[in-house]
Amino acid sequence: MEKILFIAYSVNRPPGRSNILQAHDISIDQVLDQLQSDPDQGLSIAETSGRLNRYGPNQLQAARKKTIWQRFMEQFKDVMIIILIIAALISFMVAFYEGQDFFEPVLILLIVAINAVMGVAQESKAEQALEALQEISSPQARVIREGRESIIPAAELVPGDIIKLEAGDYIPADARIIEEFSLKVEEAVLTGESVPSEKDAQAQVAANAPLGDRFNMLYSGCIVSYGTAKAIVTATGMNSEMGKIAHLLESETEGPTPLQQKLQMLGKYMGFLALGVCAVIFFIGLASGMKLVEIFMIAVALAVSAIPEGLPAIVTIVLAMGVQRMARRNAIIRKLSAVETLGSASVICSDKTGTLTKNQMTLVKVYAADTGLVEDIQAHNSPGVRKVLQYATLCSDGRVEFEQGKEIHIGDPTETSIVSAALKNGLAQDELNRIYPRLDQLPFDSDRKLMTTINAIDGKNIVIVKGAFDVLVDRCNAGDIEAARKYNHEFGQMAFRVLGLACKEIQVLPNSPSSEELENGLTFMGLLAMIDPPRPEAKDAVSVCRQAGIKPVMITGDHLVTASAIAADLSILLPGDHAITGMELAQMTQEELDERVEGISVYARVAPEDKIRIVRAWQQRGAVVSMTGDGVNDAPALKAADIGCAMGITGTDVARGASDMVLTDDNFATIVHAVREGRSIYDNIKRTVGFLL
Template sequence: MTIIYWNQEYKDVEEYLKTDIIKGLSNEEAQKRLREYGYNQLKEQNKKSLFLMFLDQFKDFMVLILLAATIISLLLGEVTDAVIMIVVVVLNGILGMLQENRAEKSLEALKKLTSPTARVIRSGRVVDIPTSQLVPGDIVYLEAGNFVPADGRLFEATNLRIDESALTGESVPVDKDIKALKAEELPLGDRINMAYMGTVVAYGRGRMIVTDTGMNTEMGKIAEFIDSQDTAATPLQRRLEELGKYLGVGVLLICFIIFITGILSRRPVFDMFMTAVSLAVAAIPEGLPAIVTITLAIGVQKMIKKKAIIRKLPAVETLGSASVICTDKTGTLTQNRMTVMKLYTNDKVYSDINAIFKSEGSTDNEVKFLLECAALCTDAFIDEDGREIGDPTEVAIVMAAKSAGIRKQDIEEAKPRVDEVPFDSDRKMMTTVHRDEKGYKVITKGAPDNVIDRCTSLYLNGDILPLDDSIKEKIKAVNEEMAKGALRVLAVAYKDLDDIGSHGEFECDLTFIGLIGMIDPPREEVKESVRLCKKAGIKPVMITGDHLVTAVAIGKELGIYKAGDEAVTGVQLNELTDEELDKQVKDISVYARVSPEHKVRIVKAWQNNGAVVAMTGDGVNDAPALKQADIGAAMGMTGTDVAKGAADMILTDDNFATIVSAVQEGRTIYENIRKSIHFLLSCNVGEIVVIFVAVMLGMPMPLKPIHILWINLLTDSFPALALGVEPPAPDVMDKKPRPKGESIFAHGLWWKITLQGILIGLLTLVAFRLGLMKKNLITARTMAFSTLVLTQLFQALNVRAEASLLKIGVFSNRYMTYSIILSAVLMFIVILTPLRTYFGVSVLNATDWGIVFILSLSILIITEVIKYFKKP
């Protein structure tokens, strides 16, 4: 029997689903239901099998031309050429299939890492689990910023409003309630006691009993869900696809000219046709998009290890252009852990907390008394599992007391709390009353000025002395000095009572004990990251809701704020027009007391100045700024689901240093893609030069069609992939950010490709000519084939870096070493095995190999000499 969940009291739903809203499901029952109902996820499109991936490789236009040429070869009786071409095409298909499969697996692993979690009760404990493991009957917590992970019946709703626009199209969040609804048929938008998968908690909090999961949810029924993984092509990939089309037209034109010229020169029609087809296939870098995808995917995997999860592939490319990083302070630049840094008691300021208890004398007693009283006047505590529970400021006090050997549990047992006056914003104080052996002890902590004004005496060296105005002013001066150092300062005072009396008697005639100064300290690694940013031409900007004094102090310590910089508050920001902000934004390093709405203005102002902006955020209201930024970075630990959903990447450790590492990796990936393009296109130009010059000069063909295909479809692929994993250049963070929209061929890359390609072609022709002068045509072709292969392998070493190969290390990229060995082995397999008969090559003697090696090596030597004279 099924029931209509919104029509029932939640107690009836609880009973129907055999669960417990207090204890939740047991772990055993949850596993049983998971097997019964399946995972809480929507069905995805069927993944392509390896066989289909293999077949997809034959959809490429140039491969189809090659297959057509193979068929023509068979019809003309050239069986050997046809068989070899089929083998080469199949091997190329296998390589393409493996590349595509690896890229898909990388993206799938990425998707799993970014899958959201849900907070549930299992076996009486609150735990976070992947949403895919939710089952009917689970008790789920809902908080502002969460995606609702499944369909459920609400049984607790505190100011709960849910944005159901993804499901109903209604843009206004729906106020939720827990009462049963009488109607048996209601539109989704009117079921106010239900929460549905894929909707967003806009405000408040609540709890629900999961009623449906996966394809049984309302979202599953209409098969609409916003996929959190964007696998769209990056701008670079799209530009390269366009480049491929233009190159294709140009190369086909050149091949047509070669074909016609060859025919007019009375060369065999079939030979010229096969040469033109082979050259067209070789010269068009059809493998380039696959290599770019693999390079991006590998880079994404590296970033995961560095605590940055890339959700949207275009972000990898954009990261390399980042020129401004706008970052939160708390938790990103700082440790998100309030820590006691200074104490003032007994007329002395203690700056080194760890050293306090090493000193001798009565000082220890005063400090311990201060920390004991402060710890008693908190609601924070450390639970049995060592977790710190409570307000961060109070947790800092409890931890400082613990470092002094004071366990809160022990002092609370000795001096139990019997009454209290809670903190409020008017008094800015909190007071607790404790029973002790002498009667009752009243302890007050709060804003220094407020507490000091209620004190009439001073605790000094174990005695209670009168507190006159001059001493009060001295204490207030110490407070101001601490505050200037960005410390949050609390004053602590007490008094003893024989009887409790009324609340009005608690906070008067107090005895001042001391001041406690605390701060959320900067992360140790951030200072170096800020220095690295500035060295790389990236401006770090702090945006915080904290006070201006605190923000500036932290900014100075980290190097974000320097002399001449400006720091503004949200109020000041409101007074600026957008045009005024555009003009001033470059001078502002710190923003304090700002709201999430201000962040969007700041990002736009930088973008209006041509900057590529990275922005961090964690709250629901940060989503617009994260979307507006060129790179939105959500916090993995403290970020809401909405913030993560709007972000391009997620920082799993909420650390500023991670953003900088990601920028470095983004720059490296882009440079590696440039290297792969440089290598492939220069090799292609070289092959065109060889054939074009030979045809125009009436020379015999230096290379057979099968030689060209073998080199391009197999030999070149491995070094090109190895360039994609080249380690970061030592100076990668010494350069200014790449301008937005800069061509991949900027900084003279076209010239390098053209000139080095011509050199590769000429060296191959020289080897061929020398072979013709001394030997026969087969030997000459073997020398040309070997020279072309080895020259291209040395060219792969050339493009590894702008610096000398000796400086970066010949073997510093082990994948390049392996790829060169593999490519050389493929060459020797053709020459030294019976395959040479089918390829039309022969075994070379030592002299011939010497000529081949010297000619091939010369491209490396020439390039190294040029690099030497070009160095600064």
């Protein structure tokens, strides 16, 4: 689907977020009443015009950018650079007085200018991150106004507008669902969850529920993956959740790196040393009866010679060489100072989905009721498990295609994981559908939590039902139900997402199939357990981090049970460590978090601003923090951290723009190699500085 860049960014905040309607914890009627809108008629044209003037366009308006000249001048605030400029000016005076050439002062100024140019070239990170937010939005919206449905530019939406959505649509603004049918929304861009969120217009949601648990809401920039909906717009532009992230990105400023801090301190020492040299020479000259002009020129010459004017250039060269070496190991450095910061890293705060895990739902275990066996998915499973895979594939709409030998999953990730597992067993979906054609179906919906198909299998009409185990099991009257309950509990303890499968034979195809007719009197067939699995190399990378004295921390928008299971598997969560949710974190003051942060290894269901709090707490403890991530929800924390590492393949443009380093292979282990390289470079710089002094 074509994406048109329509969102920009503004430092001038529209009506305050405190005035924005929190629509998730009140009824639909209350939302409609407070926004003075009608679900069938929508707003009038006159009313939308007034609201557009009041709230502004549904955009992140363009910020005032610094000019090249402003950026260039900002490069001269460093103490060492100021000292070098003073040294160059004095050197000019000495050369002029003594009739010498101006090679040395010109060389010093050239070095200073080169450093300034490199600084300007590296300083566009925040602006790139904010501009990338433009790509995560819908260019148009289907809206109901004055009872008529029309398509308008999404920038013209206002709070109170009634919008309609279907599968494949980008959500153009934050909205409360009025009605929906089998609605699933891909919210990974905001929450980090790899599984689409099942929405329910009637869901009861707590006031302090995290974004991922607000099942009656839609958020700008997310994608409808299944179903349809009608919703009322509750927030637009900078007042949306995407706008909130833009504010966080804008408000985060970068402090000096450990190397910059030490070089600034060195610069101050060198300045005092130069002044001391001048004072000593001045008094010695006076005592010797020399002329004041001669004393001044000698003192200045010695002071200038005491300053290592080549230091900035040499440090830059060493860092640049490190950048080249890291690039060969799949780490692209976007800012030179990030090289040595990596070497100082003592904490790595990592997102889970797409960073520590594959970001691809994978079917890993199957329980077959016929045989009573539980098997891991492999190339040749038993006949009982293969039958479960065959029936589950026939009852799935997700597809797996191949592009340059790589699997491309299209549709619901839960279903595509089933289709992929069947493929491993030689059960191709297209071939199964050809041999056992689908005769009719009842699509999945969030009320039933089931999907049903009728297939012609070996001359019989077979009803196949797939869905939530707790719902499905009550509709079965055959099969080993007790064993199924036992394995369902075990799979749940392992943080798997579990689906049940059942079937029955019918003699006559119904004219109008209904749930009561098809989804009762079933025979239980099996369980399908799936998860977004850890990357194969992640566990070794975590182990290497611990050996190097680096503390790994998981920060995710996923559920606590899932996050804890993955973290324990990767040895991020060790015995005695704590795992908490965003709601628990919200109840802590910053001082309490600062005290407890060292004992917490997993944070689940957290919002973007929570991630910043965690980074700040570690920094308050004196840690140098690296943050890795790939989603829009990671971007503010990537910018707040001492070193932000974004994924190059699965990472969003927003995350890459806010980062200091991009991992081109999306491999968590790459950061471990980068830390080693950073430590080596830091040691080289220390030796170089010592030699020059």
